[in-house]
Amino acid sequence: MKLIVNGEAYEAKRHESVSALLEEMGIGGRPVVVALNDEVIPSSSRSACGLREGDRVELFRLVGGG
Amino acid sequence: MTPQMPAWLDPSPWLDGRESTPADVERALGCDAPGPRELAALLSPAAHPFMEVMAQHARALTQRHFGRTISMYAPLYLANYCTNGCAYCGFASDRIQPRRRLELPEAEDELAMLKGMGFEEVLLLTGERTSHAGFDYLLECVSLAAQRFHAVGIEAFPMTTREYALLAEAGCTGVTLYQETYDPRQYDRLHRWGPKKDYLDRLDAPARAMEAGMRTVGLGVLLGLSDPAFDAVCLLRHAVHLQREHWKSGITLSFPRLRPQSGNFTAMFPVDEAWLAQLVFAVRVVLPDVPLLLSTRERPEFRDGMAGLGISKMSAGSRTSVGGYGEAEPMTEGQFQVSDTRSVPEFCSMLRNRGLEPVFKNWDSVFRDAAGGEHG
Amino acid sequence: MERQDKAQDAWVVGGHRFSSRLLMGTGKFQDAETMVRAVLASGAQIVTVALRRVGRIPREDDMLGPLGELKGITLMPNTSGARNASEAIRAARLGRELCGSPFVKVEIHPNPHHLMPDPIETFEAARILAAEGFVVMPYMPADPVLAKRLEDVGCASLMPLGSAIGSGRGLATVEMLRLILRDARIPVIVDAGLRSPSEAAAALEMGCDAVLVNSAVAAAGDPVAMAAAFAQAVKAGRDAHRAGLMPQGGGTALATSPLTAFLSEEGQ
Numbered sequence: 001m002k003l004i005v006n007g008e009a010y011e012a013k014r015h016e017s018v019s020a021l022l023e024e025m026g027i028g029g030r031p032v033v034v035a036l037n038d039e040v041i042p043s044s045s046r047s048a049c050g051l052r053e054g055d056r057v058e059l060f061r062l063v064g065g066g
Numbered sequence: 067m068t069p070q071m072p073a074w075l076d077p078s079p080w081l082d083g084r085e086s087t088p089a090d091v092e093r094a095l096g097c098d099a100p101g102p103r104e105l106a107a108l109l110s111p112a113a114h115p116f117m118e119v120m121a122q123h124a125r126a127l128t129q130r131h132f133g134r135t136i137s138m139y140a141p142l143y144l145a146n147y148c149t150n151g152c153a154y155c156g157f158a159s160d161r162i163q164p165r166r167r168l169e170l171p172e173a174e175d176e177l178a179m180l181k182g183m184g185f186e187e188v189l190l191l192t193g194e195r196t197s198h199a200g201f202d203y204l205l206e207c208v209s210l211a212a213q214r215f216h217a218v219g220i221e222a223f224p225m226t227t228r229e230y231a232l233l234a235e236a237g238c239t240g241v242t243l244y245q246e247t248y249d250p251r252q253y254d255r256l257h258r259w260g261p262k263k264d265y266l267d268r269l270d271a272p273a274r275a276m277e278a279g280m281r282t283v284g285l286g287v288l289l290g291l292s293d294p295a296f297d298a299v300c301l302l303r304h305a306v307h308l309q310r311e312h313w314k315s316g317i318t319l320s321f322p323r324l325r326p327q328s329g330n331f332t333a334m335f336p337v338d339e340a341w342l343a344q345l346v347f348a349v350r351v352v353l354p355d356v357p358l359l360l361s362t363r364e365r366p367e368f369r370d371g372m373a374g375l376g377i378s379k380m381s382a383g384s385r386t387s388v389g390g391y392g393e394a395e396p397m398t399e400g401q402f403q404v405s406d407t408r409s410v411p412e413f414c415s416m417l418r419n420r421g422l423e424p425v426f427k428n429w430d431s432v433f434r435d436a437a438g439g440e441h442g
Numbered sequence: 443m444e445r446q447d448k449a450q451d452a453w454v455v456g457g458h459r460f461s462s463r464l465l466m467g468t469g470k471f472q473d474a475e476t477m478v479r480a481v482l483a484s485g486a487q488i489v490t491v492a493l494r495r496v497g498r499i500p501r502e503d504d505m506l507g508p509l510g511e512l513k514g515i516t517l518m519p520n521t522s523g524a525r526n527a528s529e530a531i532r533a534a535r536l537g538r539e540l541c542g543s544p545f546v547k548v549e550i551h552p553n554p555h556h557l558m559p560d561p562i563e564t565f566e567a568a569r570i571l572a573a574e575g576f577v578v579m580p581y582m583p584a585d586p587v588l589a590k591r592l593e594d595v596g597c598a599s600l601m602p603l604g605s606a607i608g609s610g611r612g613l614a615t616v617e618m619l620r621l622i623l624r625d626a627r628i629p630v631i632v633d634a635g636l637r638s639p640s641e642a643a644a645a646l647e648m649g650c651d652a653v654l655v656n657s658a659v660a661a662a663g664d665p666v667a668m669a670a671a672f673a674q675a676v677k678a679g680r681d682a683h684r685a686g687l688m689p690q691g692g693g694t695a696l697a698t699s700p701l702t703a704f705l706s707e708e709g710q
Contacts (some may be wrong), residue, residue: 006495031510032496033540038532040539058495060536062510064477065492065520066467066607066634066656099624099649121701310625313590340705371704417632 004056018046021057033060068250069265074307075248077102077299080087086110095123097432100352101306102299104403108348109295117340124376127354135425136417137357138410139187139219140180143388144168144207145212146398148193150260152246154291154324154331156401157193159260163399167192167199168389173207177214179391181409183383186427187217189242191401194261195223205236212237219284223261224271230278237431241275242284243268244320247291248300256291269304276312280397281429283308283317284359289342290324290333298345302352318379320359321345325403339368343375350376366416369406382406382413443454451680453651455629456545456577456598462487463646464676465518465631467656468509471665476509480659481515482667490520490547490654493533493540498621518579520547527566534571546571547601549581557607560586565595572596581633587620589630599628601641601654605635608657612641615649623649639668639675646679647687 001015005025013019018041022028034041035058041049051057080102091113094104107113108120145167148157156163161232168176180188188211192199211218219240220233230241249255250265257263272283285304287297305317323342324333337345346358358367360377362384373380385391386400408416415425452459465484481489492497509515519537524530527550534546536691548567551557557583565588572578577598582588584602592600602622605611612635623630629651636642642653642671655672662668 020495027496030496031507031540033493033536035536040535042539060493060540061496062491062517062519062540063494064468064471065490065522066469066654093688096688099620117702119699125701273525310627313587313625343702343705367704371702375701 001051001053003051004054006058010057012051015051018049018051018057020047021026021051022046022059025059027059031061034058068092068254068403071248071250071300072269075269075300075303077248077296077303080082080106081296082301086112088112088115091116092234095119095351102302105299105302105348105352106295108351109298109344113344113348117344117347118349120344121375124347124350125374126280127350128374128376128378131355132357132378133423134374134421135423136373136377137187137428138185138414138424138426139189139217139379139381140183140185140385140387141189141191141221141361141381142173142176142211143191143386143390143401144173144204145192145196145199146388147196147198148260149196149261150194151258152260152262153256153258153359154246154286154288154333156399164397165198166388166398167203168207170206170210171391173210174393175219176389176391180182181214183391184426185410186215187219189217189219189240191220192222194246201225201229202441205233207240208233209236212431215395216427217429219282224264224268227278230275230280234279235435238280239429239431239434240282240284241272241274241280242286242318242320243271243305244284244286244288244322245269245301246288248287248304249292252292267329272304272308272317273312275346276308276315280315283315284320285317286322286359288322288324290335291336293335294337294341294345299350302349305353305356318357318359319349320361321349322361322363322402325363325405330425338363343372343392346372346376362404363402365405366408370420373375373417373420380413382408446569446706449685455579458577460487460652462673462676463652463680464642465490465633465652465654466669466674467654468492469656470660472660474508474563477660478512480665480669481509482512483486483634483666483673484659485673486669487514488516488518488545490518490656491537491541492522493537494523516543516545517541518543518545518547520549521567522549522551524550524567525549525552525563526560527563530563530567531570534567534576535574538576543577544575545579545642547579547581551607551697559583559603561585565591568592568597572598579631584618585620586621586625589626594625597628599626599631599651600626601631601633604632604635604641604653607634609635610637610658611635611686612637613644616644619645619650620648639671643675643679643682646676649683651658652676662679 001012003010003012014024086107090107094107097104147165154159173375217239221242242400253265287301302381357378359379387396415422452461462485464486465488466484467483467490483625523529524533530550550560550563564580568578568580579599579600589600605614631652632645632650633654636655637658645653659665659669
């Protein structure tokens with residue numbers, strides 16, 4: 001499935017849910033926040049949240065900052 | 067039932083009974099951000115040896131924030147009808163005296179006379195809200211005054227926010243309302259009957275005026291009614307509270323003083339000139355940029371000395387009977403006795419001799435929002 | 443709302459009570475370990491973090507895992523990187539999701555060189571975020587009128603800058619800070635531009651409720667030791683403020699003809 005992840009084209013093999021996508025990307029266990037088409041998907045909803053062709057996924061994590 | 071002082075007003079943390087020391091006074095004078103504690107120290111007996119130093123601080127601060135100027139205004143008593151029973155006031159409802167109000171044509175004449183004397187700021191006064199001189203009457207008078215004067219203040223009775231907003235639209239730029247005394251028990255005792263008995267409503271009224279968009283609110287205490295240091299710290303607390311909550315409006319402060327024998331009322335806590343001077347200096351130090359007023363209730367020599375030493379705004383040539391500017395003989399008794407009876411030119415001449423410039427116009431009504439007043 | 447909890451000298455922001463008056467930023471450190479040790483040495487209870495997109499194959503050092511495990515620390519995401527209110531609002535919502543806390547430092551600096559905060563975008567973002575229930579702590583120019591406007595729209599605190607981020611110019615805005623402090627009804631936290639612990643102490647001495655430091659610690663020779671020094675300075679400054687500084691010298695000389703001569707005349 002073709003998705004846009006963090007602004008770049010991405011071919012997802014696992015796309016049945018947001019959780020699955022994260023696992024495929026190797027960031028399954030990491031604290032990240034997921035925005036799907038500009039909507040924040042809470043972690044509790046990720047396994048139930050499906051993906052569609054062309055969806056925009058943005059992933060954020062905390063880094064150092066002032 | 068004596069009302070409870072709200073927490074923001076309560077001065078007790080700073081009037082803890084501990085005697086202030088000369089060191090406290092020095093600390094207060096050198097403090098970067100003086101507050102109630104510093105005011106209490108500056109008002110204490112320990113500050114007496116510092117009076118000259120305080121006067122110098124007061125003068126320097128007044129010059130810094132107001133220049134070498136004195137803002138001029140004139141009071142106009144519109145009516146002396148009153149339903150209150152204030153023990154200390156010449157207009158109390160049990161005082162037998164002629165009562166009248168200015169009809170609009172008479173008010174016009176009085177306003178024209180004041181304008182002719184050079185004034186650009188007028189303060190319209192009435193007693194408590196009555197059927198003779200209530201809100202509608204006041205609104206009409208404000209509209210009339212606003213046609214001639216750039217700054218129109220009222221000193222009348224507590225009103226609702228809506229009423230204040232209507233007055234602001236009509237051209238009222240300031241509301242003066244003295245709490246008289248902040249001591250709830252003393253307040254209750256002195257205000258024997260009438261709507262003014264409601265301490266909390268009166269206390270809250272200046273805030274309502276600010277909410278309604280009034281540019282300025284005048285606070286004050288009538289010195290002599292209660293422990294003056296207590297009232298002074300409360301006045302400061304009230305002023306600071308309003309400045310924090312309503313940052314777009316300005317405040318002014320006044321310290322009318324019951325002269326030892328005013329009419330039939332003897333002040334329970336008489337305040338002499340020296341104490342009043344100390345109060346003015348102290349308040350100037352603690353609130354460097356707030357206009358401080360002194361009326362013609364005080365004698366000429368005292369007013370001459372205090373002009374510019376903290377005092378930044380004064381009336382002159384005042385009449386305290388109803389109308390009074392157009393009559394040879396007043397038809398009613400004055401609310402208080404005028405001690406400084408000098409004419410406006412005489413008073414201004416004195417100011418100039420002391421290096422102060424009288425300023426009659428400080429603001430232009432053309433700045434008023436066309437839709438009618440600011441709504442905060 | 444009372445700014446201070448007089449009993450233990452705690453301060454209250456957004457309904458939360460804190461005893462430490464030193465806030466720490468986590469940016470610019472050479473590595474996660476130093477950053478965490480510095481935060482611990484500072485005693486800070488509020489620690490700012492930023493948001494970045496996570497790479498497809500994350501290579502970066504996980505700066506914040508260990509921080510998240512520390513007890514007693516509130517992570518406060520900043521919106522740094524946002525150039526306008528909508529970006530800041532979006533970042534705030536993402537940050538809340540990640541940190542699980544309602545705290546947000548609204549930081550909007552469109553110019554990447556001097557990093558000065560945009561007052562208009564900051565006000566807009568603060569207004570909207572406060573209405574959404576965030577504990578809004580706006581990074582702002584030290585402007586007394588802007589301070590009241592931000593208060594009016596529901597900010598939980600004010601974070602006026604001391605001087606430009608990373609400039610180390612200290613409390614260049616001291617006179618403006620005095621005006622802000624005079625009329626503030628919410629805590630005032632000086633943020634940005636502090637270089638030395640003495641500057642932090644000075645901020646607390648003058649009455650500020652707290653300070654936030656980042657560059658001054660991260661870029662110090664020994665960041666962990668510097669963080670500890672800042673902690674001591676903040677406490678010293680606060681204690682001094684409560685103790686009451688002695689009056690400044692330079693009293694006025696008496697004039698030759700006293701101003702108060704008229705008072706000894708006959709009067710009543």
